[in-house]
Amino acid sequence: MEVRLFGALRRKPPPERCRRCNRMRAATSGGRSVLLISPMNGLAPAPPHKADRILLGSLGGGVEYWTFRHRAARRFAHAYMQYPAMMVPELQGELLDAARAADTSVRHVYDPFVGCGTTLAEAMIRGLDFAGKDINPLAVLACRVKAGPYFPAAIRRKTELLLDRMATDSRRTIDVSFPGREKWFDDSVAVGLSRIRRAVCGESARWARRFFWVAMVESVRLTSNSRTSTFKLHMRPQEELTGRRCCPQAVFCETLLRNIRHMEGQAHYLRDRGLLRRGHYTGAVDIQLGDSSQNLEGSPKQLDLLITSPPYGDNQTTVPYGQYSFLPLQWVDLGDIDAHADAALIANTHALDSHSLGGSLRGASDAATTLAEMSPAFRRMAVDLASASPNATKRLSAFCRDLHACLDPIVGQLKPGALMLWTVGSRRIANRQVPLERILIDMLEARGATHVASVPRHIPNKRMAVRNSIADTMRSETIVVLRNGGH
Secondary structure, three states: OEEEEOOEEEEOOOOEEOOOOOOEEEEOOOOOEEEOEOOOOOOOOOOOOHHHHHHHHHOOOHHHHHHOOOOOOOOHHHHOOOOOOOOOHHHHHHHHHHHHHHOOOOOEEEEOOOOOOHHHHHHHOOOOEEEEEEOOHHHHHHHHHHOOOOOHHHHHHHHHHHHHHHHOOOOOOOOOOOOOHHHHOOHHHHHHHHHHHHHHHOOOOHHHHHHHHHHHHHHHHHHOOEOOOOOOOOEOOHHHHOOOOOOHHHHHHHHHHHHHHHHHHHHHHHHHOOOEEOOEEOOOEEEEEOOOOOOOOOOOOOEEEEEEOOOOOOOOOOOOHHHHHHHHHHHOOHHHHOOOOOHHHHOOOOHHHHOOOOOOOOOHHHHHHHHHHHOHHHHHHHHHHHOOOHHHHHHHHHHHHHHHHHHHHHHHOEEEEEEEEEEEOOOEEOOEEOOHHHHHHHHHHOOOOEEEEEEEEEOOOOOOOOOOOOHHHOOEEEEEEEEOOOO
């Protein structure tokens, strides 16, 4: 099988059967075969369909191959801004290629937990249509900028005008007010950020403002008093703050010029492949702000492929996407991101995380019975946690309840027989590892899906919250492959 990625040719040998156990193996490029892991019996059963045999051949290579230890570079649109727990671009690209090799009719890709849009950008360079959804306005901003339009010459002209507006603005007023502003930003930094904000607001084209806001987001992150070594809001040490001098305008200018170069590279790449027409992507991209427990709006078509990675646990105790986004979103005009963006989501540092999966424990105990009937893995875990603490069981139930609520709308958007590739990690609660992979499989099989394979990988390059002791335990994840029911 041949898989192309950024013009590089990768050859993968076809799957073979083990002579001892008659199970399917996927051979690596070095000739050594590796069994595909399945939590049910330790081995992936031989797939009955030709398409699944092709897929398993593409997914061969073993844990180390899919770790992408030295293949995690981010360039072009992937490098616009930092975001928590970003997926590896080449990994998502190879998953897309594997799915398309198994089903050549794949055209419409869906990611209901789209994050900063790694899968979006990889789908675009393959000329695919894409739909994505996220509850975080910052994620939606990143995705909508990556979706284009791509007008490098125009953005350079607009940048010159923006920098002129910044240079001639001598006002010392601070344009934003929110709880903790004085704590997180020195007055001099807040004045500088306000000048940037006014300059961005002076741009008439929304697509350009969005591009500028992304650079603003990075400027806020790098000039605030919060540490950059953790995704949680955490003050820098006092000795570091004492005498610290930073210029938001200089940081913004450097970031903006770098992002323009990334835009030029992305535009060149897309244009060379005939995927841009007058600066606009030739495929269809639909990025929506909202809860994934609700159907995509205005999307009656059934989608061909799901590739996604949901949170591995509630944001407050794993990766706090909301806390990470709180400070940047105070400076960005939410209306430029989406007309329906709700300011209540950034009313305080915990609001967005509280609205995310597992963010509220209310009613969690009531949901446990339904979840236990659906998932034996959940039932066993709940019994185990009951001996630790009632709160631990509630946390498990709250997260699984909210994930369960998303699955019917997600599966309902897919065509019968569509492939689903879920990348999940198993966090710990009360020092016990949660088998999220198995719980997810149980939930989807209850909806008629078929489990095809589970491919483990290490995540040494995935940027996790290193100071978060719970998230620090997640050093591996699993790519779970299923087929939607009805095929």
